[in-house]
Amino acid sequence: xxxxxxxxxxxxxxxxxxxxxxxxxxxxxxxxxxxxxxxxxxxxxxxxxxxxxxxxxxxxxxxxxxxxxxxxxxxxxxxxxxxxxxxxxxxxxxxxxxxxxxxxxxxxxxxxxxxxxxxxxxxxxxxxxxxxxxxxxxxxxxxxxxxxxxxxxxxxxxxxxxxxxxxxxxxxxxxxxxxxxxxxxxxxxxxxxxxxxxxxxxxxxxxxxxxxxxxxxxxxxxxxxxxxxxxxxxxxxxxxxxxxxxxxxxxxxxxxxxxxxxxxxxxxxxxxxxxxxxxxxxxxxxxxxxxxxxxxxxxxxxxxxxxxxxxxxxxxxxxxxxxxxxxxxxxxxxxxxxxxxxxxxxxxxxxxxxxxxxxxxxxxxxxxxxxxxxxxxxxxxxxxxxxxxxxxxxxxxxxxxxxxxxxxxxxxxxxxxxxxxxxxxxxxxxxxxxxxxxxxxxxxxxxxxxxxxxxxxxxxxxxxxxxxxxxxxxxxxxxxxxxxxxxxxxxxxxxxxxxxxxxxxxxxxxxxxxxxxxxxxxxxxxxxxxxxxxx
Numbered sequence: 301x302x303x304x305x306x307x308x309x310x311x312x313x314x315x316x317x318x319x320x321x322x323x324x325x326x327x328x329x330x331x332x333x334x335x336x337x338x339x340x341x342x343x344x345x346x347x348x349x350x351x352x353x354x355x356x357x358x359x360x361x362x363x364x365x366x367x368x369x370x371x372x373x374x375x376x377x378x379x380x381x382x383x384x385x386x387x388x389x390x391x392x393x394x395x396x397x398x399x400x401x402x403x404x405x406x407x408x409x410x411x412x413x414x415x416x417x418x419x420x421x422x423x424x425x426x427x428x429x430x431x432x433x434x435x436x437x438x439x440x441x442x443x444x445x446x447x448x449x450x451x452x453x454x455x456x457x458x459x460x461x462x463x464x465x466x467x468x469x470x471x472x473x474x475x476x477x478x479x480x481x482x483x484x485x486x487x488x489x490x491x492x493x494x495x496x497x498x499x500x501x502x503x504x505x506x507x508x509x510x511x512x513x514x515x516x517x518x519x520x521x522x523x524x525x526x527x528x529x530x531x532x533x534x535x536x537x538x539x540x541x542x543x544x545x546x547x548x549x550x551x552x553x554x555x556x557x558x559x560x561x562x563x564x565x566x567x568x569x570x571x572x573x574x575x576x577x578x579x580x581x582x583x584x585x586x587x588x589x590x591x592x593x594x595x596x597x598x599x600x601x602x603x604x605x606x607x608x609x610x611x612x613x614x615x616x617x618x619x620x621x622x623x624x625x626x627x628x629x630x631x632x633x634x635x636x637x638x639x640x641x642x643x644x645x646x647x648x649x650x651x652x653x654x655x656x657x658x659x660x661x662x663x664x665x666x667x668x669x670x671x672x673x674x675x676x677x678x679x680x681x682x683x684x685x686x687x688x689x690x691x692x693x694x695x696x697x698x699x700x701x702x703x704x705x706x707x708x709x710x711x712x713x714x715x716x717x718x719x720x721x722x723x724x725x726x727x728x729x730x731x732x733x734x735x736x737x738x739x740x741x742x743x744x745x746x747x748x749x750x751x752x753x754x755x756x757x758x759x760x761x762x763x764x765x766x767x768x769x770x771x772x773x774x775x776x777x778x779x780x781x782x783x784x785x786x787x788x789x790x791x792x793x794x795x796x797x798x799x800x801x802x803x804x805x806x807x808x809x810x811x812x813x814x815x816x817x818x819x820x821x822x823x824x825x826x827x828x829x830x831x832x833x834x835x
Contacts, residue, residue: 311328313386339357341355342413342441344411345406347405357416362391364387367464370478372478373472377466382461395486407495409487410486412440416436417436418435419434445469446464446465447466451463521575530575535550542575546644551566557598562808577814581776584825599780599784666722670772671702671714673691674761684710686745694737699832700832705790713787717824735763774787
């Protein structure tokens with residue numbers, strides 16, 4: 301084997317070639333021997349040149365070859381293959397875009413995947429070291445026996461040239477060409493479509509089992525039978541949803557006053573909405589402590605913040621014990637790691653959901669930088685939209701990805717996804733500098749006073765929310781106001797739409813929007829962005 305590469309079981313070379321603060325690829329660890337069959341994957345990868353990456357699980361990693369013309373079922377074809385560094389097993393699920401400037405920068409799709417067995421050996425690692433591997437593959441496109449044979453010594457860069465061929469067996473197909481099948485077997489998308497709007501992102505800061513995130517999930521919650529069962533409960537009872545048995549109560553209680561020409565919103569509607577929106581909102585809540593804004597008597601009465609998981613909460617409810625809690629502070633927070641937990645919170649009277657901007661794994665390092673256009677009494681809606689547009693221009697100038705959403709009340713918020721690294725002080729300082737630059741363009745609209753009464757009715761660009769245990773309302777969370785408005789994500793282009801209002805969507809309408817437009821906020825889950833230096 302080439303001296304510059306790891307033997308199977310090590311990932312040092314792979315890691316040394318990548319900056320995991322920037323690339324969405326998994327950093328990975330060598331994996332234990334699988335309980336089931338070994339995996340193989342082929343990824344169609346457009347970097348400087350188009351090629352296919354053929355990877356076989358062995359020795360706790362994916363032994364990998366770059367195949368410029370792609371593997372084939374044609375037994376008469378001979379393909380050049382370059383033996384490259386071992387990859388982590390988690391890489392088999394990676395489909396997305398590696399940023400420009402990073403090693404292998406370009407778009408990647410999962411072109412084929414399945415299981416495989418080594419032929420003629422019980423030790424595929426030793427077979428690769430010896431220079432010849434026979435593999436029986438069971439993929440969605442590739443089937444039959446592939447043979448890899450090393451040709452000579454490694455070049456000056458440590459790269460080994462191999463020959464890849466398909467045996468003449470019952471799966472062989474004369475003239476078969478990989479380029480006749482240019483789509484992903486995972487998403488059905490082409491490389492161009494993934495590049496334009498990746499279907500999945502890999503979050504390097506999450507555990508491997510949670511790291512592959514679907515960007516446009518179908519809005520699926522409980523089925524018709526489960527929803528009918530909720531309707532049949534009367535005032536309350538036990539509802540089975542998402543594999544959990546939940547005790548739901550006071551279902552006919554009015555929680556949100558009526559809007560004009562609409563009936564008021566009951567607790568049953570809130571619980572139903574929480575269940576239906578859970579698959580969409582879960583990625584924004586998973587792994588984060590949740591501050592619940594509770595209104596047990598409904599939005600017409602004063603609410604209060606509730607953070608501590610109560611003693612009567614079911615044992616299955618996900619939670620986080622804060623090791624830094626001082627006496628009298630919250631010790632155990634709800635963490636919505638599964639959809640039933642959100643339904644439980646809604647039944648508990650949490651009309652609003654406010655998740656931390658840092659993960660429980662690293663509570664002092666946020667994954668978002670937050671911008672809050674908080675209107676004052678004298679700020680009209682046109683002024684709020686103007687301030688949001690100025691933010692849009694600033695982010696475009698800085699080359700920063702940022703995602704706006706309506707507050708559901710009077711304002712607009714913007715979330716900027718960032719790689720885990722800067723602490724809250726650094727993030728807050730960056731947000732303050734951008735906010736003050738925006739505010740300086742329209743000084744008559746903005747006040748920097750802390751107290752509302754001192755602002756003269758002006759808006760505040762509130763950068764102070766960038767602090768541990770301070771939050772902005774989660775996307776798709778209801779707000780405690782008439783008609784149950786929702787903090788709904790929008791696109792930057794929609795700032796110019798005449799229908800735009802901060803409470804334009806409610807729990808009765810936002811699901812139709814997601815079904816039609818997808819989740820336009822999903823890009824904030826790509827935590828691969830560094831905050832640029834400000835001049």
